[in-house]
Amino acid sequence: MLESLVKSGAFDFLGYDRAELFGCIDDAVNASIAAQRDRLAGQVFIFDEATASTRSRKRVATRWSDHEKLSYEKELLGFYVSGHPLDA
Numbered sequence: 001m002l003e004s005l006v007k008s009g010a011f012d013f014l015g016y017d018r019a020e021l022f023g024c025i026d027d028a029v030n031a032s033i034a035a036q037r038d039r040l041a042g043q044v045f046i047f048d049e050a051t052a053s054t055r056s057r058k059r060v061a062t063r064w065s066d067h068e069k070l071s072y073e074k075e076l077l078g079f080y081v082s083g084h085p086l087d088a
Contacts, residue, residue, distance in 0.1 A: 002029070007072035009081055018069060019061040 005011060006021045014021070038044075064072075066083065073081050 004076050008076045009069070009073060012082075017061065017063050018072075019064045023061045 002025050003022065006018055006025065009018065011021055012018070066088070067085065069082060070080050070085055073079070
């Protein structure tokens with residue numbers, strides 16, 4: 001579901017490239033699972049709020065071309081959102 005949301009542009013408001021977000025999905029899900037497991041076990045971190053931003057790693061990803069973005073939008077939504085192929 002997260003892959004479809006990223007491909008369709010639902011997270012564009014975050015200001016990150018879609019390819020970069022797409023590459024981070026597995027890390028985000030794994031971090032969420034680990035945090036939930038720790039929470040259920042009663043494990044808490046003193047500086048949890050302060051270290052939340054430092055735990056994430058930035059992935060280097062090749063930016064998707066406009067054609068790739070539009071094809072994903074059409075595939076998932078049935079129409080184009082961020083432009084049209086004939087605009088070029």
